[in-house]
Amino acid sequence: MKVCKKVLLINPEDSRSKLNFDGIIVNEPLDLEIIYTALIKNDIKAKFYDFLTNEKEDLKSVIEEYKPDFICTTAVINQIPFVLEYFNIAKHVNKNIKTIITGSYAEHNYRQLFLNCIDYISRSYDPNCIVNIISDVDNKNINGLCYKVNNVWKNNKLSYFDINSITTIDRKHFYKNKKIYRYLEMVGACQVRTSYSCPYKCKFCYRTILNNNKYVTKDIIKVVDEIESIKSDNIYIVDDDFLFNRNRLIEFITEVKKRKIHKKYICYGRVDFILKNKDIIKELKEIGFYYILVGLEAINDNNLNNYNKLIKKDDNVNCVQFLNDIGINCMGMFIIDLNFKRKDFKNLYNWIKTNNLKHVALSIFTPLPGTKLYNEYKNKLITQDLTKWDYVHLVTKPLNLNKHIFYLYYYLLVIKLFKLAKRNNVYDFIDFKKLRKNFFGLVVKD
Numbered sequence: 001m002k003v004c005k006k007v008l009l010i011n012p013e014d015s016r017s018k019l020n021f022d023g024i025i026v027n028e029p030l031d032l033e034i035i036y037t038a039l040i041k042n043d044i045k046a047k048f049y050d051f052l053t054n055e056k057e058d059l060k061s062v063i064e065e066y067k068p069d070f071i072c073t074t075a076v077i078n079q080i081p082f083v084l085e086y087f088n089i090a091k092h093v094n095k096n097i098k099t100i101i102t103g104s105y106a107e108h109n110y111r112q113l114f115l116n117c118i119d120y121i122s123r124s125y126d127p128n129c130i131v132n133i134i135s136d137v138d139n140k141n142i143n144g145l146c147y148k149v150n151n152v153w154k155n156n157k158l159s160y161f162d163i164n165s166i167t168t169i170d171r172k173h174f175y176k177n178k179k180i181y182r183y184l185e186m187v188g189a190c191q192v193r194t195s196y197s198c199p200y201k202c203k204f205c206y207r208t209i210l211n212n213n214k215y216v217t218k219d220i221i222k223v224v225d226e227i228e229s230i231k232s233d234n235i236y237i238v239d240d241d242f243l244f245n246r247n248r249l250i251e252f253i254t255e256v257k258k259r260k261i262h263k264k265y266i267c268y269g270r271v272d273f274i275l276k277n278k279d280i281i282k283e284l285k286e287i288g289f290y291y292i293l294v295g296l297e298a299i300n301d302n303n304l305n306n307y308n309k310l311i312k313k314d315d316n317v318n319c320v321q322f323l324n325d326i327g328i329n330c331m332g333m334f335i336i337d338l339n340f341k342r343k344d345f346k347n348l349y350n351w352i353k354t355n356n357l358k359h360v361a362l363s364i365f366t367p368l369p370g371t372k373l374y375n376e377y378k379n380k381l382i383t384q385d386l387t388k389w390d391y392v393h394l395v396t397k398p399l400n401l402n403k404h405i406f407y408l409y410y411y412l413l414v415i416k417l418f419k420l421a422k423r424n425n426v427y428d429f430i431d432f433k434k435l436r437k438n439f440f441g442l443v444v445k446d
Ligand code: SF4
Pocket: 198, 199, 200, 201, 202, 205, 206, 207, 208, 240, 241, 270, 295
């Protein structure tokens, strides 16, 4: 008789510091849903444990009751310590439970995960690698897998994965928690991936080296089929850069119009593309593009050059103005550089106010393991605690300010920006008092 294996899929906590957009940007666990779909198709039982949906029972009780054979999770860098905690809990309940980790950190930093509580590291985005592990396929034949033989880690070669082979995603978990997953006021933001990895080479960025450095795209017809089938009006295209190929976007717009699909969209795009393809952006606005998340990164050419961003400071000004003019919400993403002095925090605030940029996300400069930039900084780290790699903490020493003063100016900037946003009637749904308390904690405690 065939014994049916059971898998518990864990969506880890984002952060325990409760800073930034906690509770107002809550991401659907798309990658885990893709794995779930592949498991179910192969008659493997699977169930979610999602920390973002405030599960009623604690993880240990769920493991005791569900009795999984495998625990599988995807994680980015700052979630790794949480994942290790979950795996240790599972092993404590039953040492025979096998643990699998996958996700962006695992692809390039697998050696850091050669730990007792981990049994498998899946470096590929291909969900069938997880299916193969559970189905007892010979480990040495699984693409990009790290596994143990007599307690010695083995590491298979990784080939890129073509995302066109991902089949229709089973969205049961999303629909069950539709009210929780959101992007700001867009509640029920359903994630769609139309490409994987990024064709650009920004120096600080990890996304460009994913999928064995290979940018892959999904056929537009398949993308529009997927969007059409989703029972939600809010679509969050999570590609690192959706606005890349002009012809592909024309095909997308034509197909959406032809099928009379009326939804609201969020996507990432670059300043240079937006400025060179204003006609396309206007058409995207017409079919429902509501937020474009743009990596503005800096307001001076020096920092933009350092990041190899391939844009000039005036391009950023023109991009924000253009998106404001046509009525697309620009979410401007900036890096708070380690070289910031007091005046840089002030200048950034003034720039945002003067250019009428209503939505802003700030990230403290964070060298990510696996990038070339990391090698320049690895001897200057001030912490080894991976939970701090969440872009709201310093992981290396600021160049011109004492750490606490840097945090203080950062905190003041965040508070001023939220006040500005309130005056502009955005972020009405934010608990301002809670946010202020959390950020003040950062200045005092970290
Ligand atoms: S910052 Fe954006 S454009 Fe640059 S490599 Fe990363 S994902 Fe691509």
